[in-house]
Amino acid sequence: MSERSLPVDNPFVDPSIHETPSALQGEATLFVAEDASLTLGADSLIILDDRFVHREAANCCGLLPTRSKTTHSIPHYNILDASLDDLELTIQHALPTSKTSCRPSTISYTLIDKSSINAAKSWLAKLLDLAYGNSQRNKRIKVLVNPFGGQGAARKLYASEVEPLLRAAGCEIDAQETTHSGHAVEIARQLNVDAYDVVACASGDGLPHEVFNGLAQQQKPRRALRKVAVVQLPCGSGNAMSINLNGTNSPSFAALAIVKGLRTPLDLMAVTQGEKMYWSFLSQAVGIIADCDLGTENMRWMGSARFTVGILTRLLGKTVYPAELAVKVDIDDKQAIKAAYSHVRSQREDVSGRREWEAHQDLDGDKHDSLPALQYGSVLQDVPSDWEKASLPTLGNFYCGNMAYMSPDTPFFAAALPSDNHIDMVNVDGAIPRLKALDMILAVEQNKMFDMDVVNYRKVSAYRISPKLRPGQKVGYISIDGEKVPFEPFQVEIVGGLGTVLSRNGAVYEFEGPK
Numbered sequence: 001m002s003e004r005s006l007p008v009d010n011p012f013v014d015p016s017i018h019e020t021p022s023a024l025q026g027e028a029t030l031f032v033a034e035d036a037s038l039t040l041g042a043d044s045l046i047i048l049d050d051r052f053v054h055r056e057a058a059n060c061c062g063l064l065p066t067r068s069k070t071t072h073s074i075p076h077y078n079i080l081d082a083s084l085d086d087l088e089l090t091i092q093h094a095l096p097t098s099k100t101s102c103r104p105s106t107i108s109y110t111l112i113d114k115s116s117i118n119a120a121k122s123w124l125a126k127l128l129d130l131a132y133g134n135s136q137r138n139k140r141i142k143v144l145v146n147p148f149g150g151q152g153a154a155r156k157l158y159a160s161e162v163e164p165l166l167r168a169a170g171c172e173i174d175a176q177e178t179t180h181s182g183h184a185v186e187i188a189r190q191l192n193v194d195a196y197d198v199v200a201c202a203s204g205d206g207l208p209h210e211v212f213n214g215l216a217q218q219q220k221p222r223r224a225l226r227k228v229a230v231v232q233l234p235c236g237s238g239n240a241m242s243i244n245l246n247g248t249n250s251p252s253f254a255a256l257a258i259v260k261g262l263r264t265p266l267d268l269m270a271v272t273q274g275e276k277m278y279w280s281f282l283s284q285a286v287g288i289i290a291d292c293d294l295g296t297e298n299m300r301w302m303g304s305a306r307f308t309v310g311i312l313t314r315l316l317g318k319t320v321y322p323a324e325l326a327v328k329v330d331i332d333d334k335q336a337i338k339a340a341y342s343h344v345r346s347q348r349e350d351v352s353g354r355r356e357w358e359a360h361q362d363l364d365g366d367k368h369d370s371l372p373a374l375q376y377g378s379v380l381q382d383v384p385s386d387w388e389k390a391s392l393p394t395l396g397n398f399y400c401g402n403m404a405y406m407s408p409d410t411p412f413f414a415a416a417l418p419s420d421n422h423i424d425m426v427n428v429d430g431a432i433p434r435l436k437a438l439d440m441i442l443a444v445e446q447n448k449m450f451d452m453d454v455v456n457y458r459k460v461s462a463y464r465i466s467p468k469l470r471p472g473q474k475v476g477y478i479s480i481d482g483e484k485v486p487f488e489p490f491q492v493e494i495v496g497g498l499g500t501v502l503s504r505n506g507a508v509y510e511f512e513g514p515k
């Protein structure tokens with residue numbers, strides 16, 4: 001993905017208000033020296049300091065937005081922490097150093113004299129209120145670093161891009177490297193959920209998948225999943241979680257988004273396959289996507305082009321992936337899906353204001369301890385009689401998702417919402433004309449795929465798919481949250497708001513939705 005919009009605006013403040021809030025009039029400005037003042041604006045901290053004139057040359061490539069030679073502003077969103085130690089006032093903030101990176105930076109002033117200490121204390125409290133809005137300060141974070149994530153880059157990215165920002169924000173950090181596949185499941189299963197607010201995965205999407213599953217194996221799983229927010233510090237090769245929730249693939253901007261993140265319920269999808277049961281937070285793929293993701297290992301030398309080449313050769317060859325499908329359909333009309341999406345989006349501001357409070361409610365008490373019983377049982381039971389059944393001998397792409405972006409620039413599930421209690425299901429026939437198939441690839445990036453007549457887009461609450469090998473096919477692939485699972489029938493059902501994440505706006509993904 002080309003780097004998405006930088007989070008330099010303040011998501012906590014109504015953008016229609018451009019004046020200093022009236023409650024702060026008169027108290028909004030703190031004089032910190034004879035020639036310097038700090039003013040709380042509606043969306044940023046404004047620093048008026050004659051000494052900036054002389055410092056101009058040292059202003060880190062002009063990256064501090066400048067109003068005049070003596071005035072600088074820092075978005076409240078970028079303020080990490082602020083403190084007063086005797087007369088010494090210190091403000092930590094995230095300073096963008098490029099479109100893809102920011103680093104902590106410090107501003108400090110010595111107050112004129114002791115008489116201004118009380119005013120400074122209440123001014124600092126207001127600054128932190130504006131900086132954090134409904135977000136929790138000084139989060140206690142269990143960090144898990146996958147040393148092999150992102151082809152080995154995760155460890156270095158975490159140390160250089162992420163940790164300094166978390167520390168500058170006063171977060172409590174307990175970092176640990178995973179030593180083997182499945183280690184994050186074990187850590188999350190045993191985690192003392194009262195000691196942490198967040199589990200942050202410096203990894204791709206594989207570790208968050210494991211953490212959700214580990215929390216679901218705690219003795220009080222529902223409480224664990226509600227208490228601890230699972231987040232991603234994008235350091236892997238697939239970073240869909242961060243792109244969707246925070247609009248960025250950059251580890252440092254994601255760290256800032258987590259510092260400022262709002263607790264957001266996330267639907268989880270219960271998967272049963274054979275005797276196994278586990279949780280998926282992102283996607284399930286059968287057909288061309290799974291085949292290109294998992295069946296092109298022999299083309300790894302091509303790098304990221306491997307996926308595109310894989311898709312093109314299969315589309316041009318009209319490759320099909322036969323399957324039997326049974327679905328509990330909720331909404332199958334595209335206009336109705338758009339209307340439902342717009343409704344949630346329009347309520348976004350109400351919702352994001354309430355989330356923090358709601359998410360902390362009812363953490364204790366028996367009814368929140370255990371996982372809800374699955375409504376539709378497992379793949380080993382009969383398919384419920386009211387599900388729609390179809391035989392799909394020429395299925396091309398079967399893809400189900402819970403988030404909009406599946407990778408940078410591919411908002412495959414335009415109408416996906418974090419907690420609407422639906423799985424977004426897309427299926428496309430493999431026998432459609434080649435030109436249409438190629439159009440579809442381009443349409444994904446331009447957010448035009450949703451409306452294409454060859455694309456069957458539905459909101460569903462459960463389904464079962466039984467994939468078959470086509471004549472001559474030796475190996476079949478199924479991908480769940482990007483990881484390979486056995487090529488066997490599986491059943492999925494949605495469990496509304498079971499998981500908790502942090503997101504930038506507390507209500508919807510960082511995507512415009514279906515056009």
Ligand SMILES: Nc1ncnc2c1ncn2[C@@H]1O[C@H](COP(=O)(O)OP(=O)(O)OP(=O)(O)O)[C@@H](O)[C@H]1O
Nearest residue numbers: 149150178179180181182203204205206236237238
């Ligand atoms: N120390 C380790 N050694 C080997 N595997 C590990 C280790 N720690 C975690 N893993 C596994 O690595 C897998 C992929 O992790 P992750 O998604 O974080 O990285 P990634 O760079 O996106 O990787 P991939 O491209 O393989 O999906 C996870 O399923 C996890 O089980």
